Amino acid sequence: MSTVIEQIEQQIAKLSNKAVKKNTGNIRAIADGVAKLDGLSDVMYNEMVQFPGGAIGIALNLEEDEVGCVVLGDVSQLKQGDEVHTTGKLLSVPVGKGLLGRVVDALGRPVDGKGPIASTESYPVEKIAPGIIVRKSVSQPLFTGIMAIDSMIPIGRGQRELIIGDRGTGKTTICLDTIINQARINKVGLASGAKDFRPVYSIYVAVGQKQSNIVRTLSALEAADALQFTIIVAAPAADNPANQYLAPFSGAAIGEWFMENGLDALIVYDDLSKHAVAYRQISLILKRPSGREAYPGDVFYLHSRLLERAARLDGKGSLTALPVIETQAGDVSAYIPTNVISITDGQIFLETDLFNQGIRPAVSVGLSVSRVGSSAQIKVTKQVGGKLKGELAQFRELAAFAQFGSDLDAKTKATLERGARIVELFKQPQLNPVAIEVQAAVLWALQKNYFDTIEVKHVVGAANSLKDFLTSRQDALLATVRTKAALSPEIEAGLKTACDQWKATYTAK
């Protein structure tokens, strides 16, 4: 009991008798989560403003005679004439490893019912992105565990790779696969005790999503035992637009802590289309001039300043960003998609047609590109998958022509057969990422024509059978592929022996 008394006494001692200066104002009008305030002559842009009842706001519009402020919290108790005061602080969120495994809101407050967050540090939500001098080029891979992506559209640590596609094409699934794959790699790496191993921590920012979807994501991560390496920042559709606007910036601040402290982090913004909509809503209520599609003029800056914060720092860590954009009827030339495409270092385009044909993940190889990731690709993937993108492009072109003609020459037939097998090979069930060494082994088998004698409809089953065979019986070989990360005559001999053994036992079902 005496400890409690001491704590209160300490708090009392902290309160000196000196007068405390506060800059105050009054609510002039309040509607839709935005308050117009008068007074506040000393308020700063983006400064936190304290409202009565504990709610806080952010000053976003500084005008000559009034301040426009978004309110974060319950506005139902606020009324015209209420006094507000400045805090002298910019909005900041708790950061650190204490947040791992937790679900927080846009202000970093826990919403998962697991008690308070053990965090002593906080980072400002808005921060200027790292400059040119402190940056380092992308040269370390970040494996998604998705064969089509890791072999053809590789992602590097510190890269910004856009995931774009219509609704229901598997955008979130790709992000979750990537997060789960990081967790798997982390577990293997940390268990191995390798000194140079760098785990990747993940941050999933859910903006404007249904609560049920967030719960599903949480359950998927928990089921895959990936939550211990993941932080979820949730600003669901039911949250006010101010929280939805802030959530990606809060996530970026949380990710920056890992980057600044020499660690690697991955951040998923799911999705920035809804983020832009929330920002448009706030801007329209603040009576900012609207432009194309009623978005405010600074919507490009909104996303560029967010995504520029993802970087690889010299002598420190990295922050890799996977922003998600939802297109309408596959239109990538709309305002927000083109903005984000131009900001990011590449995009993975998911097609509804491919998805409906059963090609999942529905990655459109022609429209997808990784501008910097190839320099981060490991040698073994380059050796076994270097020609895949070209072969698939050839296949798509020939497949279109082959529909019109019946007689095909042998070479065209061979290209079509091979392309069809590659397409089948890249089919992968959701939430089941494949380790890079297994990917390399399967692609090696493809390169060495082990799948050529298998009927196209049986390729998926055959690939799964090969993966099972390798993981259950060829652990040592896979470990060598993982550590050497390049094909050597010994590894090739081992792969040949393993594939021959598998082929001898394999029967199509």
Add this chain to the structure above:
Amino acid sequence: MRGDKKTRLLAKQLFKLSLVNGEVSAAQVAGVLGYLEKVQPRQPLTLLKLYHCAIAAELAKSRALVEHAGPMADSALQLIARAMTQKYRRPVTASAQRNDALLAGLRVRVGSDVYESSVAGQLAALSAAL
């Protein structure tokens, strides 16, 4: 209250006309009011409200409202006025107002700045800290 752009601009111009050497002049304000009565501008009520707000905000910068719970000596009031005049680099007059809700101590308001040294304020800060 907010009015259109033209009304806001006119209110701003009228406010500027009401200042002499950076201070609100009663004669100028009377002149502006007389002019408005004569000319009958668009949205007169909104214009007058905007003008009133601007003048009131400007006057508040030159007035220190001292809220106190206990007795308040004239000398203390003069001391506050002097300190505020020095701080804001403009003549500031102090006026006292009794407020028992403060429990003890003072609260001084100059424009939108509030200097809090009352017991009620400290208790509120303590409550927020806990």
